[in-house]
Every structure is written in C-alpha cells, then in structure tokens.
Amino acid sequence: xxQERYEPERIExxxxxxxxxxGAARAVEEVSGAVRRPKxxxxxxxxxxxxxxxxxxxxxxxxxxxxSRFYRMRGCNVLQPMGWDAFGMPAENAALANxxxxxxxxxxxxxxxxxxxxxxxxxxxxxxxxxxxxPRYYRWEQWFFTRLFEKGLIYxxxxxxxWDPVDQTVLANEQVIDGRGWRSGALVEKREIAMYYMKITAxxxxxxxDLDHLPGWPEQVKLMQKNWIGKSTGVRFAxxxxxxxxxxxxxxxxxxxxxxxxxxxxxxxxxxxxxxxAAKAAARDPKVAAFVDECKRGGIAEADxxxxxxxxxxxxxxxxxxxxxxxxxxxxxxxxLMGYGEGAVMAVPGHDERDFHFARQYxxxxxxxxxxxxxxxxxxxxxxxYADKERGVCVNxxxxxxxxxxxxxxxxxxxxxxxxxxxxxTQFRLRDWGISRQRYWGxxxxxxxxxxxxxxxxxxxxxxxxxxxxxxxxxxxxxxxxMPEFYETVCPKCGKPARRETDTMDTFVESSWYFLRxxxxxxxxAMVDERVAYWCEGGIDQYIGGIEHxxxxxxxxxxxxxxxxxxxxxGATRLDEPFxxxxxxxxxxxxxxxxxxxxxKKRWFSPDEVDIATDERARPIGAKLKEDGLPVMIGAxxxxxxxxxxxxxxxxxxxxxxxxxxxxxxxxxxxxxxxLEWSDAGVEGASRFLRRLWKLVxxxxxxxxxxxxxxxxxxxxxxxxxxxxxHQAIAKVGDDYGRRKQFNTAIAxxxxxxxxxxxxxxxxxxxxxxxxEALEAATLLLYPIVPHICHTLYAELRPGLDAGQQIFPVADxxxxxxxxxxxxxxxxxxxxxxxxxxxxxxxxxxxxxALGCEAAQKYLNGATPxxxxxxxxxxxxxxx
RNA sequence: GCCGAAGUGGCGGAAUCGGUAGACGCAGCGGACUCAAAAUCCGCCGCUGGCAACAGCGUGAGAGUUCGAGUCUCUCCUUCGGCACCA
Numbered sequence: 001x002x003q004e005r006y007e008p009e010r011i012e013x014x015x016x017x018x019x020x021x022x023g024a025a026r027a028v029e030e031v032s033g034a035v036r037r038p039k040x041x042x043x044x045x046x047x048x049x050x051x052x053x054x055x056x057x058x059x060x061x062x063x064x065x066x067x068s069r070f071y072r073m074r075g076c077n078v079l080q081p082m083g084w085d086a087f088g089m090p091a092e093n094a095a096l097a098n099x100x101x102x103x104x105x106x107x108x109x110x111x112x113x114x115x116x117x118x119x120x121x122x123x124x125x126x127x128x129x130x131x132x133x134x135p136r137y138y139r140w141e142q143w144f145f146t147r148l149f150e151k152g153l154i155y156x157x158x159x160x161x162x163w164d165p166v167d168q169t170v171l172a173n174e175q176v177i178d179g180r181g182w183r184s185g186a187l188v189e190k191r192e193i194a195m196y197y198m199k200i201t202a203x204x205x206x207x208x209x210d211l212d213h214l215p216g217w218p219e220q221v222k223l224m225q226k227n228w229i230g231k232s233t234g235v236r237f238a239x240x241x242x243x244x245x246x247x248x249x250x251x252x253x254x255x256x257x258x259x260x261x262x263x264x265x266x267x268x269x270x271x272x273x274x275x276x277x278a279a280k281a282a283a284r285d286p287k288v289a290a291f292v293d294e295c296k297r298g299g300i301a302e303a304d305x306x307x308x309x310x311x312x313x314x315x316x317x318x319x320x321x322x323x324x325x326x327x328x329x330x331x332x333x334x335x336x337l338m339g340y341g342e343g344a345v346m347a348v349p350g351h352d353e354r355d356f357h358f359a360r361q362y363x364x365x366x367x368x369x370x371x372x373x374x375x376x377x378x379x380x381x382x383x384x385x386y387a388d389k390e391r392g393v394c395v396n397x398x399x400x401x402x403x404x405x406x407x408x409x410x411x412x413x414x415x416x417x418x419x420x421x422x423x424x425x426t427q428f429r430l431r432d433w434g435i436s437r438q439r440y441w442g443x444x445x446x447x448x449x450x451x452x453x454x455x456x457x458x459x460x461x462x463x464x465x466x467x468x469x470x471x472x473x474x475x476x477x478x479x480x481x482x483m484p485e486f487y488e489t490v491c492p493k494c495g496k497p498a499r500r501e502t503d504t505m506d507t508f509v510e511s512s513w514y515f516l517r518x519x520x521x522x523x524x525x526a527m528v529d530e531r532v533a534y535w536c537e538g539g540i541d542q543y544i545g546g547i548e549h550x551x552x553x554x555x556x557x558x559x560x561x562x563x564x565x566x567x568x569x570x571g572a573t574r575l576d577e578p579f580x581x582x583x584x585x586x587x588x589x590x591x592x593x594x595x596x597x598x599x600x601k602k603r604w605f606s607p608d609e610v611d612i613a614t615d616e617r618a619r620p621i622g623a624k625l626k627e628d629g630l631p632v633m634i635g636a637x638x639x640x641x642x643x644x645x646x647x648x649x650x651x652x653x654x655x656x657x658x659x660x661x662x663x664x665x666x667x668x669x670x671x672x673x674x675x676l677e678w679s680d681a682g683v684e685g686a687s688r689f690l691r692r693l694w695k696l697v698x699x700x701x702x703x704x705x706x707x708x709x710x711x712x713x714x715x716x717x718x719x720x721x722x723x724x725x726x727h728q729a730i731a732k733v734g735d736d737y738g739r740r741k742q743f744n745t746a747i748a749x750x751x752x753x754x755x756x757x758x759x760x761x762x763x764x765x766x767x768x769x770x771x772x773e774a775l776e777a778a779t780l781l782l783y784p785i786v787p788h789i790c791h792t793l794y795a796e797l798r799p800g801l802d803a804g805q806q807i808f809p810v811a812d813x814x815x816x817x818x819x820x821x822x823x824x825x826x827x828x829x830x831x832x833x834x835x836x837x838x839x840x841x842x843x844x845x846x847x848x849x850a851l852g853c854e855a856a857q858k859y860l861n862g863a864t865p866x867x868x869x870x871x872x873x874x875x876x877x878x879x880x
Numbered sequence: 881g882c883c884g885a886a887g888u889g890g891c892g893g894a895a896u897c898g899g900u901a902g903a904c905g906c907a908g909c910g911g912a913c914u915c916a917a918a919a920u921c922c923g924c925c926g927c928u929g930g931c932a933a934c935a936g937c938g939u940g941a942g943a944g945u946u947c948g949a950g951u952c953u954c955u956c957c958u959u960c961g962g963c964a965c966c967a
Binding site: 085752 | 881882883884885886891892893894895896899900903904905906907919920946947948959960961962963964965966967
C-alpha cells in the first residue's frame with residue numbers, strides 16, 4: 001500500500017540503502033564479452049576539502065550525477081568517480097587558527113564532506129575515491145617529476161615571489177592585501193628565489209593547435225586559452241651599445257616587437273628593474289638605484305602591475321639604433337616585465353599608446369612614422385589610428401616609406417638579419433610554469449641537493465618522499481626547512497651528506513592528472529595502467545566544473561596529459577586531449593547586506609538575519625536586521641563567500657527538504673553555465689512540485705492497476721492532443737539532457753506535462769491508460785534529477801521494476817504527427833491574428849487563406865500586399 | 881590595464897536555425913475549502929491609456945542590416961569571471 005504523504009527523509013534513506021546493496025554506482029571495465037556497452041566517463045572537478053560542501057559543489061555534482069544517470073539509462077557503462085584535492089594553503093591556515101595538524105584537519109573534512117555527498121544520493125563509485133595528499137597518490141607524481149627532470153622538461157631558475165619582510169616568509173597573491181602581508185601588515189617586497197619550472201612553453205604550439213580539435217568545448221573557453229597562450233609573430237632584434245670596459249660595440253640590448261614596421265619611430269628603450277642594464281646603471285647612479293628599489297616594493301600580481309601608474313627613470317646608458325645609428329636613451333620602466341620576452345622593449349611613442357603617455361609624462365620625443373590617409377598627427381593627444389596596423393603605411397622611414405605593415409616587417413627583418421642583429425620570431429605570452437612552493441602542506445619535490453653532484457632526483461626505490469604529518473606551523477617560513485629529520489639526508493649518487501629540497505609542489509600539479517588515476521587508483525606498481533585506455537578512449541566524455549578554472553587548471557591538465565602521452569604511459573592508446581566535452585558551470589550567488597561601522601569598515605549580515613521590506617507590488621524597498629529592527633544596506637549580488645557572509649549552507653536545506661528538493665531547485669533555478677541566485681522561495685516551490693508529483697501518482701495508483709496505452713488504439717481528440725504533448729515532452733527532455741544540457745527547461749517541460757495530466761477531464765479506462773503512460777514516462781524523465789522519489793514512484797507504477805535500470809523514454813513518432821497547424825498572421829511584421837491550415841498546405845494555399853482571414857480584411861482595407869512572406873509552420877507576413 | 885562573458889516583467893528564467901517576447905517557477909492579488917490558520921485547489925498577473933473592445937510602448941543605451949531583430953553588425957554603459965603563489 002502506497003504511503004499518502006511524501007516523506008523525503010524516509011524514502012531517500014531506503015533508496016540509498018538499496019543502491020548501496022546492489023552496487024548500483026560501481027563502474028567495471030567491460031573489456032570482453034558479447035554485449036559491450038559504450039563507456040561514459042563523467043568527471044566533475046574534485047573539491048578542496050575545506051570543511052563542508054558549499055552550494056557550488058552541490059551544483060557541480062548534481063549536474064554530473066544527472067548526466068551520469070541519464071547516460072546510464074541510454075545504455076552506457078558509466079564511471080562517475082570522486083576524490084579530494086587535499087593539499088593546499090587553507091589547511092595551514094586552519095592549523096594556525098585552531099592549532100590542529102593540517103593532515104588531521106584535512107582528513108576530518110574529507111570524512112564529513114563524503115557523508116554529505118552520500119546524503120545527496122550521487123551515483124559515485126566510492127571504491128575509486130582518492131585523496132591527493134595520500135602517499136599512494138603523490139608518489140607517482142614524484143616519480144613522474146624525476147622523469148621530467150631527467151628529460152630537462154623540469155628545470156631550475158630564478159623566479160619572483162611576494163616576500164613578507166616581517167614574517168620572513170613567501171606570500172601567495174591572495175595573502176597580499178593592498179600591498180601588505182595579511183598577518184604582519186608589513187609592506188610586501190619582490191624577491192628572487194630559485195624555483196623549479198615545467199617547460200610548458202615547449203608545448204605551446206600544440207596546446208594552441210589542439211584547441212581546434214575540441215568541438216565539445218565552449219568557444220569562450222577555447223578563446224581564453226588561445227589568448228592566454230598568446231602566439232604572436234614579430235621580430236627579435238638588438239640595439240648594440242658600448243660595453244663598459246672596451247668601447248667597442250659588442251654588447252647588445254635585445255628586444256622583441258610585433259610592430260617592427262614602426263622601428264624608425266623608436267625614441268627610447270625601456271628595461272625591467274631586474275634587467276642587467278638596470279643593475280649596471282643602479283651601481284653608479286643613486287637615482288636609478290632608488291627607483292629599482294622602489295620597483296621592488298609591492299607584490300607580483302599582474303593585475304596590480306598592469307593598473308599601476310607607469311613610471312621610469314633614465315639609466316644614462318645609450319644604445320645605437322640598429323638601422324639609423326641614432327643614439328637611443330635607455331630607461332628603467334616599472335611596466336616592463338622581466339618574465340616576458342626579453343625584459344626590455346623598444347618604445348615608439350608615436351604608435352603605441354602606453355609609450356605615448358610615458359613619453360609625454362617624461363618629455364621624450366614623439367615621432368610619426370605611420371600614416372593613415374593623411375590624417376593630421378599631433379603629439380598632444382593620442383588617437384586610435386596611430387596604432388592601426390591594418391591601414392597604416394610607413395612615412396618618415398627612409399627606404400621603407402609607403403610600405404604597408406607586412407611589407408615593412410619583412411623588409412626590416414631582412415635588413416636586421418643582414419647585419420646579424422635580428423630575425424623574425426614567434427613569441428608566446430605563455431610562460432613556463434613555476435611549481436615550487438615554500439609551503440608545508442603539499443607534495444615534496446623529490447630532489448636532493450648535493451655539494452658534489454648538484455641537484456639529484458630521488459631514485460624510484462626511495463619514493464615516495466614522505467611528507468611528515470606531525471609538524472609545527474608558525475606562519476613564518478616553511479616548517480620543513482626547520483625539520484632536520486626531514487631535510488638531512490645522503491646523496492643518492494655519492495652517498496655523502498646532502499640536503500633534501502624542502503619546497504613542495506603547486507597544488508595545480510595534483511589536479512593535473514587525478515582524472516587518469518581514477519581509472520586505476522589501486523595500482524601500486526605503476527602511475528597508470530591499461531584501464532586508462534578503456535575509460536579515456538576518445539577523451540573523458542564529460543568534464544564539469546567552475547568557469548573560474550577556464551584557463552589555468554584546464555591548460556595544466558591538458559599539458560600534463562601530453563607529457564604522460566610522450567612518456568609512453570598510455571601504451572598504444574593515443575590520448576592527446578584529456579577532456580572531450582567540457583561544461584563550465586556558473587557560480588552560486590546571493591544578495592549581500594551590510595552596515596558601515598564607525599571605523600569605516602563594512603559589517604556583513606547573513607541573508608537569514610535580515611527581513612526585506614517590499615512595496616505593494618513586491619518590489620524590495622529596504623531591509624532591516626531582525627535582531628534590532630534597524631535598517632541595513634542592500635549590497636550587490638555576489639558569489640557566496642565567507643567574506644560577504646552571504647553563504648547558504650546546503651546542509652540545512654538537505655535536512656529540511658531532502659536531497660531531491662535540493663537537487664531539483666539547483667537544477668531548475670538557472671541553466672548550468674549561468675550564475676545561480678539563491679532563493680528560499682524557489683526551494684519551497686521545488687518541494688511543492690515534488691509533493692504534487694507524489695500526490696498525482698498516489699491518486700492514480702489508488703484507482704487500481706492499468707496497462708499503459710500502446711499508441712495503437714484510437715483516442716478521442718483531447719486525449720490525442722495530450723498524448724502528443726506527452727511525446728513532445730519526452731523528445732524535448734532527452735534532447736535537453738543529451739545535446740543541450742539545459743536542465744531547467746527539461747524540468748519545465750515535465751511540469752507542463754504534469755499540469756496537463758492533472759487536468760485530464762474524463763476518468764474512463766482510456767484516460768487511465770494514458771495517465772499510466774504519462775506518469776511512467778514522467779518518473780523516468782525526472783529520474784536523473786530527483787532519483788530517490790522517482791525510484792519510489794516508479795516502483796509503485798511498475799511493481800518490481802528499478803527505474804534506474806530502465807531505458808530512457810523514446811518519443812513515439814506516430815504520436816507527434818498532427819494534421820492541422822496554426823500560423824501567425826503579421827501585417828508589416830506586427831502580429832495581427834492567426835489562422836489554422838492543413839499541415840501539408842502549399843504556399844499558394846497559405847497565401848490565399850491569409851488574405852482571406854479576418855485580420856487581413858481588417859488591416860488591409862482592400863489594398864493588395866506588396867509582398868507576402870510565408871514561413872512554413874510559423875507565420876505569414878503581409879507587407880503593404 | 882589586458883582577456884572572456886552577461887544584461888529580458890516585482891524576482892529566477894524561456895524563446896534551440898532571424899519568425900507569436902515573457903514558457904515553467906517564485907512573489908503578489910482575488911476566490912473556494914476551513915471556526916481559524918497552514919496545506920491544497922481555481923482564476924488573474926509586462927508597462928501606459930481605456931468601463932470595455934482595443935490601441936500604443938516594451939528584451940541595458942544609441943545607431944545599422946532585414947518583410948521581420950532579445951537573437952546579426954558597430955559604438956557606449958553596467959555587472960561578473962580570469963590574470964600565472966586561492967582552489
């Protein structure tokens with residue numbers, strides 16, 4: 001006997017137990033046998049175990065679960081794994097704040113969050129779970145590091161970091177607030193230290209080219225990656241200058257430019273503060289030294305550097321223009337980046353906006369060498385056309401006068417090459433990936449520094465280099481560097497005492513290959529095995545994660561996959577790209593509320609501490625704090641974050657309404673790529689819909705068992721209409737899940753269907769059968785989104801059957817057929833009426849019907865239309 | 881600053897290939913049921929004018945292409961994401 005009330009807690013527990021007992025989510029490779037289903041590897045970005053799930057996680061993993069369950073019903077062998085991106089800074093921060101070991105804190109968070117994921121009913125194969133902080137995982141990362149190190153794909157060089165002079169520690173960009181260390185408040189400085197780099201630039205060309213082979217990726221993401229890699233062709237050339245000791249012109253200042261056609265307009269050069277020429281000038285000019293010092297102040301974040309006021313000082317050094325022989329002054333500029341190109345640039349104030357403003361600020365000459373149609377050039381104000389390389393033609397450029405951009409670049413590059421002072425070159429914006437971190441809670445870099453043998457990679461048999469889990473975190477410097485028991489070792493080569501590397505790896509390294517390890521998490525003899533070939537053949541079928549990862553994580557993961565391919569780790573399988581299809585989900589946002597405190601700081605209130613007042617039409621007009629009844633300011637709608645106190649804990653939602661309501665709300669509120677605004681009322685609506693669905697099935701089942709309609713017996717006109725609507729919904733939902741990945745419209749289609757189902761007038765046997773067909777279909781259509789309730793309801797409709805084992809409904813083509821169609825009638829593009837014509841009516845027939853219809857009579861006043869536009873199945877437009 | 885998106889009723893959103901703007905849901909209003917409330921059910925619900933029939937306007941702003949533009953093109957505004965040590 002079916003329960004009348006929908007009790008989510010009870011049924012969700014029962015259904016989850018059933019799934020556990022039957023191993024419903026286990027994924028097993030189907031390598032042999034007569035029936036081999038297509039595999040479907042559905043991957044969600046693994047969470048950082050920060051404490052508890054947030055709404056963004058719930059959204060991410062619900063999307064993954066919907067697709068997993070849908071493709072399962074479409075006959076696929078589905079793998080949906082889960083793991084933990086367990087290394088990272090927050091664990092060290094928690095250690096500082098609460099005096100708990102980062103490892104202990106992390107494992108406790110994992111246990112809690114795993115329980116939350118299970119409560120949400122995700123069909124995850126937990127036997128494949130992995131945590132990146134486990135030696136079983138990171139040993140293979142260390143192993144691969146040593147291989148890349150030996151190949152020269154990992155190398156050591158100086159890199160710039162944020163340095164907190166008080167805490168004597170390196171800071172992440174996030175820990176630098178308004179140029180000061182977050183804990184000490186000290187002004188942050190740049191500091192150069194030795195770091196390990198991965199040669200991602202060696203793969204720049206392939207990373208760029210392969211974007212064209214990713215049709216399943218959003219164009220937007222591919223474009224961002226393309227721009228990030230930033231391939232440009234230009235000319236690398238040198239300005240010769242007299243070396244300190246001789247006076248013979250043997251030293252050269254190398255620069256790169258994409259605008260070699262403007263080379264005759266160079267009036268100065270600028271070098272980065274870290275450039276050797278700057279150091280040379282600083283040694284003898286205190287003004288330059290002071291400026292170089294000033295450039296050291298502040299952090300390394302590019303956004304800050306790019307918005308900084310452009311400043312510079314002359315070095316007193318002059319170089320020689322390679323073509324004109326003119327003396328060109330060299331400046332130090334705070335806007336020149338040492339890490340990009342040559343760390344030096346030629347400056348053409350006449351035709352580069354940044355150089356223009358710099359030249360005006362410091363009274364440097366501005367020279368016109370490009371002309372567009374004889375427009376007046378003035379050094380007083382910048383105009384867009386000065387930098388126009390499409391229409392620009394060389395002037396005041398001697399032999400290059402009259403040449404267009406490509407011709408001038410070719411000619412100038414040839415002249416420079418003839419003098420041995422330059423050549424055409426492809427340049428990438430992409431820089432090599434610095435992976436050293438001066439932090440404790442990360443994967444140790446497997447290198448030993450020996451006085452005699454240099455940097456020696458740790459041999460295989462000594463791996464993993466275990467990260468000690470009992471440490472003291474002080475917030476100053478790296479804990480490992482204070483632990484002799486960790487760093488004191490012997491050289492693997494010569495056996496003499498040596499020092500172990502105490503830096504750990506960037507956590508992006510762990511997340512660059514975890515998706516391959518899910519295929520074989522239990523293999524302790526190899527990084528990956530042949531099971532990767534099974535699950536990753538043709539790429540991972542679907543990857544789902546936040547849009548904020550569109551560049552870095554996805555680029556690193558693509559790079560790492562290519563590295564593993566080139567190391568021969570995939571055997572005969574060719575895996576060039578890890579992710580065949582990518583879905584980038586939007587963020588979960590909520591309104592913010594605050595008050596300005598007396599010290600000018602904002603105090604943020606959580607949405608549930610606030611009452612919102614509305615006018616008579618429900619428009620919000622103000623907000624008051626519940627506690628004191630006094631007004632609070634309504635802030636922007638922002639990403640849920642602790643700093644804004646606007647987060648809504650998914651756990652309270654699950655506790656109150658159950659997993660299905662949480663899943664339904666989050667999938668219904670917005671399409672996956674868009675940001676999703678939190679709404680308590682929307683949750684209430686989702687819950688109401690599930691109660692309605694339950695009631696509909698309860699009332700239907702209560703009338704006794706019936707067989708569903710077969711589509712063969714004739715139906716009355718209204719029933720035929722309803723059956724058409726049913727099969728239209730079936731077609732739409734399948735298309736929405738599979739092709740469009742628009743779950744909100746799929747849900748809306750089922751809602752419409754159930755509204756119509758509840759309104760079916762008659763209660764005869766024919767209606768009963770049709771309702772049986774509709775309810776069976778509806779529960780299967782909704783099963784991927786709200787599996788617990790649909791599992792339960794389907795078992796009532798078809799006793800003994802498991803909804804999750806059913807084939808996803810397929811629309812009956814015969815039910816979709818119709819014999820009449822309604823067309824819209826427009827006069828001059830304005831909607832004026834409608835008419836009904838046979839579905840197979842020809843153009844002439846439609847035109848005649850349109851001219852004769854009521855709307856035409858009324859608006860044409862007997863006039864003859866100039867033109868009639870007929871769009872079959874849509875509309876007729878009469879133009880007068 | 882650079883790169884990438886987004887902007888549609890009171891709100892979340894729909895309109896899939898240039899063809900009926902506002903599906904579906906929320907909120908609101910009116911009614912039924914109830915001693916009452918909750919829940920549930922029925923109806924209304926873009927803006928302006930009008931008793932109404934109806935008319936005009938309407939997809940961030942401005943221009944353009946088209947028989948026809950939320951959708952395409954250009955310019956601008958606002959908001960959001962990323963910027964290499966947050967993950």
